[in-house]
Amino acid sequence: MLNPLSDPDWPDEIADLREGFAGRLNVYRTMAHHPDLLRAWSSFRNHCVLGTALTPAQSEVVILRCGLRLRSDYEWQHHIIRGRKAGLSDARILSLCGALSGMAAEDAVLAAAVDELFTDSRLTQPLYDRVVALAGQKGLLDVMATVAHYTLLGFILNSFGVPLDEDIAAALRDAPLDGARPADGQ
Template sequence: MTTSPCPPISDADWPQAIAGLKDGFAGALNVYRTMAHHPALVQAWAPLRQHIVKDSALGPVRSEVVILRAAHRMGSPYEWAHHVSRARVLGMSDARIAALRGMPEGEDGLIARAVDALFDDKRLSPALEAELAAALGRVAVFDLIATVGFYSVLGYILMTYDTPIDAAVAKEMAERPLDGSPR
């Protein structure tokens, strides 16, 4: 049981200001139910979420690589568990997912190095940016940077308010753990 001052908001207490978002993305996950304590933020978040989650030039698999590496670097159990689940749905193997906790080879390694640079150096070096642009396209480099920022903000919220992992994902992780996952 969480003692958070901002636990996920129930349907009964859902803010009227964002009533139209309850049956969509905002009501679907505890992270957005936690953010619902600030309805204006959820409303402002929605268009950026659409781009980052649905319309990114990275595509769904590369996006998951970015998110998993960011979740690992942040030490966010919620984001890690949720995105292990999403990556599995996209067909990523557990071995590929687990490799993102170290330094994978190939394109996943390039992406991991980029995420690490953003966490450690707060920027991509000119050489790393050029390597990414050649491999992924420059628009995808922008989306990579934006994805790290987006999921960092979510991680800060999740960890500040001790947001619980959603029940279905918690059940999946209990039944099919990824060795060494943060718990």
């Protein structure tokens, strides 16, 4: 098992990343066992998180549906908090655990795209067209990039049992989301 690296164990060659995003989250502290991978990953991560053509709410819908499909409690719980910050209500977040028919129309398009990518590794033309109509051509590519990004993170999280970051655990203790969890979904 790979545990998140502590500050004293952090590799010197990526010392600059510890003070940024990588040092704040256990998933990246785990990835730091492979400094070259984390360094290469950082640009892609920054695009998917900070430079995406998706709105913050659209991005969180995609990420939450990925967390559900991956059965990643870590990702799901992190993005409950981030989804709320992006303006998603708890009811909207919970709807992402269910059937597409129970979601807002925009969320259903994005969740269907996540589902098709997980199931078929591609989008059918009708769904492709719906995503482009909703988010544009760049948004379509960013849906795919976001799914790819969070899929790798889900593999790391699920394979190594990465512990939830304490700030997220505390926020969820203070304001829990009652309802489904990734293990209950898809």
